[in-house]
Amino acid sequence: MPRIYIETYGCQMNVADSELMFGVLGREGYVRTDDPTQADVLLVNTCAVRDHAEQRVLSRLGELKQYKRPGDVLGVVGCMAQRLGERLLGRVPQVDLVIGPDGYRGLPELIARARGGERAAAVEFKTWEHYEDVPPAREISVLAFVTVQRGCDYRCTFCIVPMTRGPERSRKLGDVVREVERLAAGGTTEVTLLGQTVNSYADDEHDFADLLRAVGAVPGLRRLRFTSPYPTDFTDRVLTAMAQTPVVCEHVHLPVQSGSSRVLKRMLRRYDRARYLDVVAALRRAVPGIALTTDIIVGFPGETEADFRETVSLVEEVGYDDAYTFKYSAREGTPATRIPGAIPNDVAGERLERLIAVVRGMARRKNVGLVGTAHEVLVEGKAKRGDLLQGRTRTNKVALFQGSDAWIGTYRRVRFTGTTGSTFTAWPLEPAGELAVVG
Ligand code: SAH
Ligand code: F3S
Numbered sequence: 001m002p003r004i005y006i007e008t009y010g011c012q013m014n015v016a017d018s019e020l021m022f023g024v025l026g027r028e029g030y031v032r033t034d035d036p037t038q039a040d041v042l043l044v045n046t047c048a049v050r051d052h053a054e055q056r057v058l059s060r061l062g063e064l065k066q067y068k069r070p071g072d073v074l075g076v077v078g079c080m081a082q083r084l085g086e087r088l089l090g091r092v093p094q095v096d097l098v099i100g101p102d103g104y105r106g107l108p109e110l111i112a113r114a115r116g117g118e119r120a121a122a123v124e125f126k127t128w129e130h131y132e133d134v135p136p137a138r139e140i141s142v143l144a145f146v147t148v149q150r151g152c153d154y155r156c157t158f159c160i161v162p163m164t165r166g167p168e169r170s171r172k173l174g175d176v177v178r179e180v181e182r183l184a185a186g187g188t189t190e191v192t193l194l195g196q197t198v199n200s201y202a203d204d205e206h207d208f209a210d211l212l213r214a215v216g217a218v219p220g221l222r223r224l225r226f227t228s229p230y231p232t233d234f235t236d237r238v239l240t241a242m243a244q245t246p247v248v249c250e251h252v253h254l255p256v257q258s259g260s261s262r263v264l265k266r267m268l269r270r271y272d273r274a275r276y277l278d279v280v281a282a283l284r285r286a287v288p289g290i291a292l293t294t295d296i297i298v299g300f301p302g303e304t305e306a307d308f309r310e311t312v313s314l315v316e317e318v319g320y321d322d323a324y325t326f327k328y329s330a331r332e333g334t335p336a337t338r339i340p341g342a343i344p345n346d347v348a349g350e351r352l353e354r355l356i357a358v359v360r361g362m363a364r365r366k367n368v369g370l371v372g373t374a375h376e377v378l379v380e381g382k383a384k385r386g387d388l389l390q391g392r393t394r395t396n397k398v399a400l401f402q403g404s405d406a407w408i409g410t411y412r413r414v415r416f417t418g419t420t421g422s423t424f425t426a427w428p429l430e431p432a433g434e435l436a437v438v439g
Helices: 012-026 051-067 079-084 086-091 104-115 161-165 173-185 208-216 236-244 261-266 273-286 305-318 345-368
Strands: 003-008 041-046 073-078 097-099 120-122 143-147 190-194 223-227 251-253 291-298 322-327 374-382 389-393 398-401 411-419 424-430
Touching: 003 012, 012 041, 012 073, 012 104, 012 143, 012 190, 041 051, 041 079, 051 073, 051 079, 073 079, 073 104, 079 086, 079 097, 079 161, 086 097, 086 120, 097 104, 104 120, 143 173, 173 190, 173 208, 190 208, 208 223, 208 236, 236 273, 261 273, 261 305, 273 305, 291 305, 291 345, 305 345, 322 345, 345 411, 374 424, 398 411
Parallel strands: 003 041, 041 073, 073 097, 097 120, 143 190, 190 223, 251 291, 291 322, 398 424
Antiparallel strands: 374 389, 374 411, 389 398, 411 424
């Protein structure tokens, strides 16, 4: 049986897409391997959001091509594949196929043709494509990511995603619910709904509020998350659905990008600073205790020191639990490349460092305040280092604690005993009887 190896970069949707590709190829008799030296087909599922992500893939391709034996196939898929198309075939001679996010159904055929010596790029958008009939081949887990919307119709001037993932389309609510029912029947208790602007979800009859309520009612589901929402798509209906659906977790990732209304306008974000803060307040009213995280870009063209300070002050005003911070990366063909006022790399780098220091300080203060509090965690597995277990709260805080491997996949109560600033150490609280065997 042919063996398939997929290496995944970038966002959760890419992780979900790799599961889809395992599904497509599984139907053709392929088996999965985690060892690239043993694979007959090697795929790299890529990200194009920042140049750095693409450079990493190019250097990784230089390594992977060494594992290619005669007859093996090396493919690049995902957003970088979509962006570069045939150019990638010219650039890396060992690459046999290049497939964009709407072309995964064609994998078996393109692989067969590559075996026959044909090199090809498949990068057409298919606005009907939801891979509805392809069951994703997931690792059996208590957690699952479910794509509910593909593509993006927004036009943030810095962003390549509309060009790599095509127009926005939403799956039918009934199809999503059936998938979550199947997952829950198989033991999955936490689901994260995925979309580029997930709360703008709309099938012909239903909005995101309906989707949250319908998925939230699936028996066996204990936690429901979604990522990433767009700030101004939190309608009153969505906020009410979040408040009234008990499984919806108290955490929202709410990308802000900048705290300066002037910069937000140039980014073509559909809110200014005041409107964003209104959304934050509305979320906090609807879901008391909600944790908020965000994405921020520094060094966008024309960003002044005063603009940057507004970003810092917004971060402090909101009091995020955490933030992903990025230096602006110019993406070929995006409108921002035509905005004058490029920020020198050293200035952007220095702003990034200052922002990271503010974010870390804020997260630390917040987390130190939580030491001593008790939380329910889903035990996700072993911690990366040591022999501790790792669990996650509904508010998306990670805690490490001692316990038995049998706890993996179950819910436990723990008390936070300390924090590194970002993650917590914790002590399991119950069931008390089991504590005796921990050691
Ligand atoms: N709507 C999507 C955004 C995908 S890109 C989502 O949140 O799911 C993820 C993040 O990368 C963005 O929120 C933005 O902060 C950052 N990003 C996107 N394009 C960028 C660029 N050209 N340079 C730097 N960061 C960028
Ligand atoms: Fe990109 Fe903006 Fe869409 S960040 S994915 S264009 S909402």
